[in-house]
Amino acid sequence: MRESRTLRWVRGIILTLLAIFTALPLYVMVSSSVKPLQDVQGTFTWLPEHVTIRPFIDMWHTVPLGRYFVNSLIVSLSATVCSVAIAILTGYAVSRYRFPGRGSFMTVVLSTQMFPGILFLLPLFLIFVNIDRYTGVQLYGSRLGLIITYLTFALPFSIWLIAGYFDTIPRELDEAARVDGAGPMRTLFRVLLPVAAPGIVAVAIYAFMTAWGEVLFASVLTDESTRTLAVGLRGYANQAQVYWNQVMAASLVISLPVVVGFLALQRFLVHGLTAGAVKS
Amino acid sequence: MSRTATSAGDARTSVPGVPPRDRPRRRHTGRKLLPYVLLLPALVAELAIHVIPMLVGAWMSLLHLTQFFIRNWTAAPYGGLSNYRVAFDLNGPVGKELVHSFLVTVAVTALVVSCAWLFGITAAVLLERPFRGRSFLRTFFLIPYALPIFTAVITWRFMFQRDTGMVNAVLSDKLHLTHGHPFWLIGDNGFVALVVIGIWRMWPFAFLTLMAGLQSIPTDLHEAAAIDGAGFLRRLRSVTLPLLRPVNRVLLLVLFLWTFNDFNTAYILFDLPPASADVISIHIYNASFITWNFGLGSAMSVLLLLLLLVVTLAYLGTGRLRRRYA
Numbered sequence: 320m321r322e323s324r325t326l327r328w329v330r331g332i333i334l335t336l337l338a339i340f341t342a343l344p345l346y347v348m349v350s351s352s353v354k355p356l357q358d359v360q361g362t363f364t365w366l367p368e369h370v371t372i373r374p375f376i377d378m379w380h381t382v383p384l385g386r387y388f389v390n391s392l393i394v395s396l397s398a399t400v401c402s403v404a405i406a407i408l409t410g411y412a413v414s415r416y417r418f419p420g421r422g423s424f425m426t427v428v429l430s431t432q433m434f435p436g437i438l439f440l441l442p443l444f445l446i447f448v449n450i451d452r453y454t455g456v457q458l459y460g461s462r463l464g465l466i467i468t469y470l471t472f473a474l475p476f477s478i479w480l481i482a483g484y485f486d487t488i489p490r491e492l493d494e495a496a497r498v499d500g501a502g503p504m505r506t507l508f509r510v511l512l513p514v515a516a517p518g519i520v521a522v523a524i525y526a527f528m529t530a531w532g533e534v535l536f537a538s539v540l541t542d543e544s545t546r547t548l549a550v551g552l553r554g555y556a557n558q559a560q561v562y563w564n565q566v567m568a569a570s571l572v573i574s575l576p577v578v579v580g581f582l583a584l585q586r587f588l589v590h591g592l593t594a595g596a597v598k599s
Numbered sequence: 600m601s602r603t604a605t606s607a608g609d610a611r612t613s614v615p616g617v618p619p620r621d622r623p624r625r626r627h628t629g630r631k632l633l634p635y636v637l638l639l640p641a642l643v644a645e646l647a648i649h650v651i652p653m654l655v656g657a658w659m660s661l662l663h664l665t666q667f668f669i670r671n672w673t674a675a676p677y678g679g680l681s682n683y684r685v686a687f688d689l690n691g692p693v694g695k696e697l698v699h700s701f702l703v704t705v706a707v708t709a710l711v712v713s714c715a716w717l718f719g720i721t722a723a724v725l726l727e728r729p730f731r732g733r734s735f736l737r738t739f740f741l742i743p744y745a746l747p748i749f750t751a752v753i754t755w756r757f758m759f760q761r762d763t764g765m766v767n768a769v770l771s772d773k774l775h776l777t778h779g780h781p782f783w784l785i786g787d788n789g790f791v792a793l794v795v796i797g798i799w800r801m802w803p804f805a806f807l808t809l810m811a812g813l814q815s816i817p818t819d820l821h822e823a824a825a826i827d828g829a830g831f832l833r834r835l836r837s838v839t840l841p842l843l844r845p846v847n848r849v850l851l852l853v854l855f856l857w858t859f860n861d862f863n864t865a866y867i868l869f870d871l872p873p874a875s876a877d878v879i880s881i882h883i884y885n886a887s888f889i890t891w892n893f894g895l896g897s898a899m900s901v902l903l904l905l906l907l908l909v910v911t912l913a914y915l916g917t918g919r920l921r922r923r924y925a
Contacts, residue, residue, distance in 0.1 A: 327730075330730075341742065363763060363768035412633075412634040412635075434653065437883050441659065446651075535863065535880075535884075570754055573747060573750050577745060581744075582738055582741065
């Protein structure tokens with residue numbers, strides 16, 4: 320199958336346009352983060368006339384970015400660990416056992432994905448406020464409340480992906496472990512987990528990304544001391560004078576670890592998606 | 600956990616999925632319970648954060664739950680369907696704004712989903728065959744999807760600034776397409792900004808899914824079609840698109856739900872969204888937290904959920920019918 324010349328040209332033009340569309344905000348973010356303040360306050364320029372790393376230093380003082388960073392890290396890491404652990408147990412049950420209620424369980428879990436967040440934001444806010452009032456357990460305005468909330472956000476898709484990975488592992492492996500005298504839990508931890516490790520890392524990245532980027536619940540369930548980056552970054556933009564170079568520098572620093580992690584593991588995520596697409 | 604431990608010891612000879620034959624009763628129930636024990640944490644979490652709040656939300660929508668009752672919501676007076684009546688009253692300000700917001704959301708969703716799908720399928724098809732730079736582009740196109748949404752949208756917010764942004768610098772100063780410097784984040788242009796960002800955010804996901812879908816199509820089908828003399832467009836129409844139908848079905852639904860429910864873009868892009876970009880989730884959010892009327896906010900949320908349910912079920916249902924009569 321030889322490609323015609325026109326096809327190659329058309330392909331080149333379309334892909335270039337798409338690449339430019341994709342790249343524009345990335346370029347603006349990177350180039351503006353090294354501009355001094357007066358350069359981002361005038362007309363937009365493509366190339367920075369003076370390159371400076373000041374924004375990367377100053378950004379920590381304009382808003383309490385360090386605190387937001389710590390909050391985001393604690394919340395996202397805890398939510399990731401919890402949701403991956405839960406998803407492993409659930410994925411194991413769904414992949415290796417046939418039991419009554421299995422289908423309806425998966426339907427309910429997956430359908431929570433389609434609920435508009437706003438629908439349970441208001442009641443959750445009220446429930447948290449009232450739990451605080453009656454039991455003294457502070458969920459509203461605390462990191463704990465946010466962790467519990469976030470761990471459920473990544474859960475449906477994580478369960479789906481992990482069950483998918485387990486499905487691809489031949490059952491002969493389980494049976495061999497059983498013959499050697501291993502129980503179900505031992506089989507899971509000693510046999511299945513090591514084989515599924517890359518998939519589980521991919522799921523962890525996904526769970527982390529979900530928590531790291533969540534805005535709606537963070538805007539309501541946190542107070543000044545527990546505010547996460549997602550809400551904190553907006554704090555720059557709402558000030559009387561916006562230090563856009565610092566905002567871009569902060570955005571870059573916040574994005575980089577997630578993007579690098581995602582791109583390094585996208586192979587596994589794509590694999591999981593394919594498995595899901597073939598299954599459905 | 601003791602239940603798990605006993606079953607772990609007992610299930611020595613059992614193979615999951617295969618019904619046990621002659622086995623003492625205790626072992627039998629232990630093995631049967633294990634999957635439920637494994638599901639328990641997920642079930643509790645889903646109940647606590649999704650299902651119970653949803654039911655509470657449905658109850659709240661029947662109450663006159665205003666700011667005076669936030670800390671003591673059980674004392675709020677029961678109002679029956681009065682919140683729904685207010686939301687549905689098309690002559691009242693609340694109902695009028697809700698309908699307007701709904702129409703804006705439908706328009707945004709229609710544009711974003713169709714463009715995102717079109718961009719995604721174009722890129723996926725064009726990147727199917729090997730050429731130089733292919734693997735780089737495949738990874739590069741995924742970056743908008745990987746970027747935390749709030750950093751992406753705040754960058755767009757900078758780009759859409761009237762006097763210092765990139766968009767006006769290009770459209771007005773370089774290409775002279777607009778008269779002077781228009782506002783993008785105030786007035787009618789807010790709609791355009793929202794749609795552009797939505798497409799930018801969503802199309803990489805469409806691309807990723809369609810790329811995965813294309814990989815599952817056997818290459819000999821394409822080769823057979825090519826031998827029969829089918830050109831590029833003919834193969835696209837007769838081989839690729841029909842075989843992608845199951846992927847498309849799920850993909851379009853997911854894109855629809857994500858875009859329709861999207862709160863983040865409008866929240867970060869605007870201080871307070873202009874009427875042209877007042878999408879439904881942020882409309883409910885502002886209606887609830889600015890006036891602190893949670894009862895009315897809940898009623899609107901319940902209406903939104905019902906609408907999404909009906910659309911989703913109808914969509915899945917037509918697919919099933921089409922398959923049956925195909």
